[in-house]
Amino acid sequence: MEENIILASDKNDSDMVRHESVLTGNTYESEEAVSRNYSGLALAYIGDSIFDLYIKDYFVRKNNMQTEKYHKVVTGIVKAVNQAALIDRLIEEEKLTETELEIYKRGRNSSVHTKAKNATMGEYKKATGFESVLGFNYLTGNKDRLAFFAGEALSFAGYLDR
Numbered sequence: 767m768e769e770n771i772i773l774a775s776d777k778n779d780s781d782m783v784r785h786e787s788v789l790t791g792n793t794y795e796s797e798e799a800v801s802r803n804y805s806g807l808a809l810a811y812i813g814d815s816i817f818d819l820y821i822k823d824y825f826v827r828k829n830n831m832q833t834e835k836y837h838k839v840v841t842g843i844v845k846a847v848n849q850a851a852l853i854d855r856l857i858e859e860e861k862l863t864e865t866e867l868e869i870y871k872r873g874r875n876s877s878v879h880t881k882a883k884n885a886t887m888g889e890y891k892k893a894t895g896f897e898s899v900l901g902f903n904y905l906t907g908n909k910d911r912l913a914f915f916a917g918e919a920l921s922f923a924g925y926l927d928r
Contacts, residue, residue: 794907797865804905806873810894813901818844820916824925843923846885850892852922853899861918866899866911873898 800809821840825831842848853870856862862870874895881890903911920926 795905797906800905806876806898809901810873810897813897816904817900846882846890846893849896850889853892853896869902870895870899
C-alpha cells in the first residue's frame with residue numbers, strides 16, 4: 767500500500783515537497799521544508815519514538831531476553847537525564863551540524879508544559895532539543911545520522927566501544 771502526499775505551502779509551488787508514506791520506507795522531505803513546516807515539539811514527538819525504536823532494535827537484535835529486561839535497559843538509555851548529558855557532550859565535541867544545532871536550540875527553547883519524573887526542567891528541555899534533532903533527521907531521511915546518534919547513546923551508556 768503506497769501513499770503519495772504532496773504538501774504545498776500557501777506561498778508558492780516552490781515550497782512543494784514530496785512525501786512518501788512511512789509504510790514504503792521512503793520517507794523524506796527537504797531540510798528547509800522540515801525546518802519551516804514543523805515545530806520543535808512536533809520534531810521531538812517523532813524523534814522520541816525514533817530514538818526509542820533504534821535503541822530497542824539494537825538490543826532485540828543483539829540479545830534474547832525477557833521483555834521486562836529489554837524495557838529496563840532501554841529506558842535507562844533513553845531517559846531525559848541521559849539524553850541531556852549526551853547532547854551536552856555532542857555539542858561540546860562539535861558533533862552536530864549547524865542545522866542540527868539550530869533545530870536543537872529550537873526544540874530546547876520550546877514551551878513545554880510537562881517534565882520527566884526524574885529530570886530537572888533544564889534536563890528535560892535539553893532532551894526535548896535532542897529529540898527534535900532526531901525527528902529532523904528522520905523526516906529528512908538521514909538514516910546515517912540517526913544511526914550515529916543511536917551509536918553515540920549506546921557508547922555513552924557503555925554498550926558500544928567507540
